Amino acid sequence: MHPIRTIARGLALTLAASGAVAALATSPTAQAAEAPGATGTNIVENFDTVPAPGWTTTNNSTPVGSISWFQGTATDATPTPGPFNSHEGANNAYIGANFNSTGSTGTISNWLITPMITGLSAGDTWSFYTRKPTVGGGQTDYPDRLEVRLAKGGSCNPGTGAASVGDFTTLLVSVNPTLVANVYPQSWTQYSGVIPQGAPTSGCLAFRYFVTGAGSLGSNSDYIGIDTFRYTHGEDPVVPDTTITEFTGAPGATVSASFTGSPDYAISGYECRLDGATWAACTSPVTYPDLAEGPHEFAVRAKAYSGNVDTSPAVRTFTVDTIAPSAVIDSAPVGTITTTEASVSFSSDDVDATYECRLDDGGWEECASPASFTGLPDGDHTIAVRATDTAGNLGAADSTSFSVDVTAPEPSITQAPLSPSTDGSATLEFSSDDEDATYECRLDDGDWATCTSPATFTDLPDGDHTISIRATDRHGNTSTATSTTFTVERPVVTPTGPKLTKIRLTAPKKVRSTKKFKATLTGLVPGAKVTVRWAGKTKRITVPAGRTKLTVTLKAPKVKKNKKVKLTATATANGKKLTATKKVKVRAKR
Structure with missing residues (x-):
């Protein structure tokens, strides 16, 4: 043992x-x-x-x-x-x-x-x-x-x-x-x-x-x-202490509180009250439903077997807020805009509200006023805004709708002028993919002018010509130009008037780069064929009947530094050909 x-x-x-x-x-x-x-x-x-x-x-x-x-x-x-x-x-x-x-x-x-x-x-x-x-x-x-x-x-x-x-x-x-x-x-x-x-x-x-x-x-x-x-034996009766261990539900209209007392061996029960009402027996957890909007106070105290109660009850103040804020869009795009960006401003009846925005069927995202949306494609769009208060109440959305159109129409020439034109006129027909589009036409380097199809140009001088057209839709989107070229060449008419003896060419000594200027050729005879060459471009003109002088509009080339450019004019009539030249100084832009 x-x-x-x-x-x-x-x-x-x-x-x-x-x-x-x-x-x-x-x-x-x-x-x-x-x-x-x-x-x-x-x-x-x-x-x-x-x-x-x-x-x-x-x-x-x-x-x-x-x-x-x-x-x-x-x-x-x-x-x-x-x-x-x-x-x-x-x-x-x-x-x-x-x-x-x-x-x-x-x-x-x-x-x-x-x-x-x-x-x-x-x-x-x-x-x-x-x-x-x-x-x-x-x-x-x-x-x-x-x-x-x-x-x-x-x-x-x-x-x-x-x-x-x-x-x-x-x-x-x-x-x-x-x-x-x-x-x-x-x-x-x-x-x-x-x-x-x-x-x-x-x-x-x-x-x-x-x-x-x-x-x-x-x-x-x-x-x-x-x-x-x-x-x-305990020398003094225990005075219990109370602690709220969990409080849930606020700011909703139903709240629940869980609580405990100490020392646990002395606790015989609890009393609760809401908003200063009479103390009433309760157990943990206690729930209060259907509370009114506004501030509230919950209090709970523990009771001891000795009859003592907690002299400093546990208190929780809270606010019931179940009313959602409303969001209002104050400014937004209207109708159709011709930009890919849109901005909306908005407000709420709750100054502390936060906001969420949504574009079309996308997800809700946090935003602040004004909110900008970029990269919008052509078409119809809807922007919605909703507000949430500090209590978490989510309000109904306000929305605005508009359209984006940033695509210009595409014009096309359906019938170009005859070339060569023997009578000094030209007619062209055109259309676009937008049936509501309006059009502008331009002859050579002239100004753009409103036109409709078909468009006819008359009294054109002999030589090469360019007609350009562009289209604009109802929202102001203007296309790039599309062009066609042709030649006017009237039949040679044997002049019966005086013959060419001497021609003279006059033009400015100096012109600014890309600016237009006029050159004049004198000493001509009616019916003479005139060819003007300037800066790599050629114009061919027939002197009208009764004329001995001809004025042409030219455009200075674009240069980076000053340079002299040769202007040449040649006139041919009755088998005689005369040439005049002049050097013009083209000044670069400052």
């Missing part, structure tokens, strides 16, 4: 044989008389003698062993020393129990019960010290277990049988609850606690030495001691 078990067993048998064990009363009912001062007063028990006044024991072990609870044995006792000394006082001033509470094998359920305590109240405190023998090197630790239980209501009967707890249905603490080796303390260790919540009553605390697989041949029981027991 293991040395630890041998010492404890030998000690117990020696004490039993000598009659030194002071056995306590072991009545099944364990209803001993109350110790002096137990009623409404504190209990202090150091177990200087066993039995202690008013304490009782009941051994419900299966089977019942040879020894119940006994006076502790000091380490200097003779002839057999004990395994340890008391926590305080005389060396043997503790109460003990061991594996002999049952037979060689069995279940120990050995009860040590306090005197009846009247005025047992939530918040009363208890404490004690316990230990088992020190396990040396190479020795086996037999786990042991001790429970502290509470019986309320004036009856302190532990019942019968090892499995019964009788009136002691409340477990306050269990030392080594799972019977694991090396857990039960091997030096004096204090355990303490508080009587849990409930109305004041009378009752008892009990120590239950409770070990399965116990006995001298078992593997779980050894030897335990208990010392320095204290039971203290």
Whole structure:
């Protein structure tokens, strides 16, 4: 047998044989008389003698062993020393129990019960010290277990049988609850606690030495001691404190509050009120539906079994806001715009509102006024705006619609002029992909002028000509120009008037780059063919009847620096050809 078990067993048998064990009363009912001062007063028990006044024991072990609870044995006792000394006082001033509470094998359920305590109240405190023998090197630790239980209501009967707890249905603490080796303390260790919540009553605390697989041949029981027991009534009634742990629902019209009180053992209930109404009993969580718009105040206070209430209730102020703000578009594009950008300005009846905008069927995005939208394609568009207040209420959307048209029509020449034209006139026909488009025409380098199809040009001088057209839609989008070229060449008429003798060419000495100017050729005869060459371009003209002078409009070329450009005019009539030249200085733009 293991040395630890041998010492404890030998000690117990020696004490039993000598009659030194002071056995306590072991009545099944364990209803001993109350110790002096137990009623409404504190209990202090150091177990200087066993039995202690008013304490009782009941051994419900299966089977019942040879020894119940006994006076502790000091380490200097003779002839057999004990395994340890008391926590305080005389060396043997503790109460003990061991594996002999049952037979060689069995279940120990050995009860040590306090005197009846009247005025047992939530918040009363208890404490004690316990230990088992020190396990040396190479020795086996037999786990042991001790429970502290509470019986309320004036009856302190532990019942019968090892499995019964009788009136002691409340477990306050269990030392080594799972019977694991090396857990039960091997030096004096204090355990303490508080009587849990409930109305004041009378009752008892009990120590239950409770070990399965116990006995001298078992593997779980050894030897335990208990010392320095204290039971203290609360000196002052508890004033509870209240805490709101969760508050939900605001700013909606239904709110819920969860709350708790402390110390929990003293709490008998709660009272709530809303907006200063009368306090009324409530439980957590409490819900208030259909609240009016505006500010509110919720308060809750805990109540103690003593009748005290929290003097500083927990309070939560909140505002109910279920009315959504309205968004109004103040300015926006109207009709059709000819740009790919649009801007809208908006406002709300709630100055703290935030906004979301949406273009067409896209998603809602945060925005602020004014909001700009870019890269808009041609077609119809809708911009919507909605507002959200600080309470999260989302208002209905306001919207505006408009169209984008940035695409110009595409004109085309459907019938070009005849070339060459022998009568000095030209007619062209044209259309576009926009049936509502309007048109402008230009002859050569002339100005643009409104025109319709077909357009006819008359009295054109002989030579090469260009007619350009462009189209504009109803929204003002103007196309690029499309052009056609042709030649006017009247039949040669043999002149009957005077012959060419000398021609003279006059023109400005200086012209600005890209600017138009006039050149004049004199000394001509009617019907003469005139060719004017300037800056890489050629004009061919027939001198009209009755004319001896001809004026042409020319355009200076674009130059980056000043340069002289040669102007040449050639006239041919009656088989005679005369040429005149002049150099014109073209000045670059500043």
